[in-house]
Amino acid sequence: MAVPYTMQLAIKQKGFSLLEIIIAMAIMAVMIGLVFPNLGQSSNKLAKQEIVRLVAAIELVRDQSVILNREFGLNIDEEGYQFLILDENDENTKSAWALITDVPGLGLHEFPPGLDINLSIDGENVFSSSEDEVDIFEQDLEIFEGDEEEQKKKVEPPQIYFLSSGELNQFSIAVAIKNTRVDKENSFYRVRGFLSGNLEYEGPLVGDLFQDVDREYEPDE
Numbered sequence: 001m002a003v004p005y006t007m008q009l010a011i012k013q014k015g016f017s018l019l020e021i022i023i024a025m026a027i028m029a030v031m032i033g034l035v036f037p038n039l040g041q042s043s044n045k046l047a048k049q050e051i052v053r054l055v056a057a058i059e060l061v062r063d064q065s066v067i068l069n070r071e072f073g074l075n076i077d078e079e080g081y082q083f084l085i086l087d088e089n090d091e092n093t094k095s096a097w098a099l100i101t102d103v104p105g106l107g108l109h110e111f112p113p114g115l116d117i118n119l120s121i122d123g124e125n126v127f128s129s130s131e132d133e134v135d136i137f138e139q140d141l142e143i144f145e146g147d148e149e150e151q152k153k154k155v156e157p158p159q160i161y162f163l164s165s166g167e168l169n170q171f172s173i174a175v176a177i178k179n180t181r182v183d184k185e186n187s188f189y190r191v192r193g194f195l196s197g198n199l200e201y202e203g204p205l206v207g208d209l210f211q212d213v214d215r216e217y218e219p220d221e
Contacts, residue, residue, distance in 0.1 A: 044187065044204055047115060047175045051189040054173065055201050057083065057105050058162075062197060065162040073097060073158020076173065078117045078127070080110035084158050097155045111175075116188075118209045120172040121159060125213065166197040174209035188212075 061072045061083055071086040083106040088095035100106045111117060119126040160171050176188035189203030190213065205217055 044177055046112060047177050047189050048203065050111060050115065051175045051191055051201070051203065054081070055191050055199065058191065058199060061106065062162050062168070062199070065164050066166045069164045071164055072162040074160040075156065075158050076119055080108060082108045084155065097157055099155055114178050116176045116178050116209055118174040118213050119159065120213045122170050123214060125210065127210065160193065167195055168193040168197055170195055172213045174213045176209045
């Protein structure tokens with residue numbers, strides 16, 4: 001989405017508060033939602049709808065990280081995903097990751113039932129199987145020592161980073177319908193992010209989303 005020169009100039013001339021950034025991104029997210037394709041809820045269309053929705057959100061965050069000169073992140077598991085922003089406006093407090101809750105499309109999104117999800121970061125499979133996936137929204141896990149209230153307020157650093165330099169850490173996210181096959185073979189959709197900041201959307205790809213999440217496919221496959 002093209003950003004007017006006057007807006008880019010204003011961003012460069014002054015620092016934006018977290019609230020101003022959220023409002024600007026909310027407007028852009030709504031504009032994306034107006035043109036978002038309605039792919040229906042049947043068969044592989046549900047997996048495609050979810051990956052296209054995710055791609056649109058990732059593109060928005062990636063672009064805004066550069067335009068606003070801010071760091072963003074993404075956490076994802078089998079239940080859904082959540083975007084984050086590095087809150088560093090207050091010079092008197094340490095920078096900390098904050099959940100984005102007020103922007104349509106960037107707040108907590110739960111995957112609909114019937115989907116398998118996989119994530120690979122820097123070539124390493126995060127979820128070895130659907131049974132082994134970790135729920136990032138589980139609130140009963142006591143990972144940190146200390147005050148219980150402080151534990152609840154603490155936000156985990158993101159798995160995927162969108163840097164103000166335009167760079168990403170390398171990742172692949174794959175989505176498939178559970179027990180769905182194309183021509184008697186498993187298939188899935190995926191989005192891949194590269195260190196350069198480029199994104200690549202593919203699907204349906206024939207294969208297993210856990211074994212083939214980082215596989216290099218030929219154009220005719």
